[in-house]
Amino acid sequence: MAVLAVLLDHVLETLGAFRGFDPTPLAWYSGRIGVLLFFVLTALVLLQSLERSARAGTTSAPAFFVRRAFRIYPLSLTCIGIVLALGVPGTAWEGVRRPIGAMQLASNLTLTQNLTYSESILGPLWSLPYELQMYLLLPAVFWIVDRENALRSAFALWGLGVVAALVQPEIAGRLDVAQFAPCFLAGAVAYALGRRVRARLSFAVLPAALAALVGAYVTIAWWLGETHPRWAGWGLCLVLGALLPFVYELRAGWLRAGVREIARYSYGVYLFHMIALWGGFARLGDLPFAAQCAAFLLLLVALPIAGHHLVEKPGIDAGVRLARRLTRNRGGAPASVRPAA
Numbered sequence: 001m002a003v004l005a006v007l008l009d010h011v012l013e014t015l016g017a018f019r020g021f022d023p024t025p026l027a028w029y030s031g032r033i034g035v036l037l038f039f040v041l042t043a044l045v046l047l048q049s050l051e052r053s054a055r056a057g058t059t060s061a062p063a064f065f066v067r068r069a070f071r072i073y074p075l076s077l078t079c080i081g082i083v084l085a086l087g088v089p090g091t092a093w094e095g096v097r098r099p100i101g102a103m104q105l106a107s108n109l110t111l112t113q114n115l116t117y118s119e120s121i122l123g124p125l126w127s128l129p130y131e132l133q134m135y136l137l138l139p140a141v142f143w144i145v146d147r148e149n150a151l152r153s154a155f156a157l158w159g160l161g162v163v164a165a166l167v168q169p170e171i172a173g174r175l176d177v178a179q180f181a182p183c184f185l186a187g188a189v190a191y192a193l194g195r196r197v198r199a200r201l202s203f204a205v206l207p208a209a210l211a212a213l214v215g216a217y218v219t220i221a222w223w224l225g226e227t228h229p230r231w232a233g234w235g236l237c238l239v240l241g242a243l244l245p246f247v248y249e250l251r252a253g254w255l256r257a258g259v260r261e262i263a264r265y266s267y268g269v270y271l272f273h274m275i276a277l278w279g280g281f282a283r284l285g286d287l288p289f290a291a292q293c294a295a296f297l298l299l300l301v302a303l304p305i306a307g308h309h310l311v312e313k314p315g316i317d318a319g320v321r322l323a324r325r326l327t328r329n330r331g332g333a334p335a336s337v338r339p340a341a
Helices: 002-019 026-056 061-086 102-110 123-135 138-145 150-171 173-194 205-224 230-246 253-264 266-282 289-329
Strands: none
Touching: 002 026, 002 123, 002 266, 026 061, 026 123, 026 138, 026 173, 026 205, 026 230, 061 102, 061 123, 061 138, 061 266, 061 289, 123 173, 123 266, 138 150, 138 173, 150 173, 150 230, 173 230, 205 230, 253 266, 266 289
């Protein structure tokens, strides 16, 4: 759902530019909501991963950071390489690639654009620095919520995240990762609540609830005249985090198999879809519209699959092996115990 919401935003913006209509601000709402969902789910999934590692006796902050780095950087570096080699613009609807300075390039390679005030070479890269910076805090968050009064602690952390987001603009612009702290910490609420309650709601409740939340977000944004109202985003994430533990896992076999494949390649879809849009609609703009759509869909499928099997999965495996060595050297579990990826 998260990656498809981001994809919908950029498909609409691309088609709007080339077919002569304006999909904004509704497209922008879709893209931002998709990213916020990513943040909630990332925190939840990684806290569960830390819990599995702790149970196996293989948990350590350095090992966690190594796994995350090998999960994120190989594919992002590959994506940047493709952008530079082919001259892909920042968005599919731009005419040409703008010049890239040394600082901008270094910032994108290290995913520190928000710290250097550099523009992302490719639009979707903007969110990765915030994700990486929140990773630095997740082991500490896990330590806080993995004990008694976990739920109270998780809600307290979320409240502190809101306070940090409110005061951050008065302290330092480079600390704007704080604007998304309540979104990540909503995942901590979901994790802590999931340890205390059992699922009791049909999976169908989740898309219905998301539709209601999205409707509320859009209504608030429209009423306030803001593209991305902070409070609406924080509230959406908190409600989603509180809801997730009560919802049963998806059980329909055919649908579960389909969304599993989307999830497997979701990072590649997130990174490469802008390149696919550019290739299909900008580079092949003289072809019939049906041919453009076919080229886009072909690239949308081929690039993430190739990226996953040639770069992403080998990177994940290398990170797991290195993390295992780090854990063993620190007196952790033997090499036969595989830490969570």
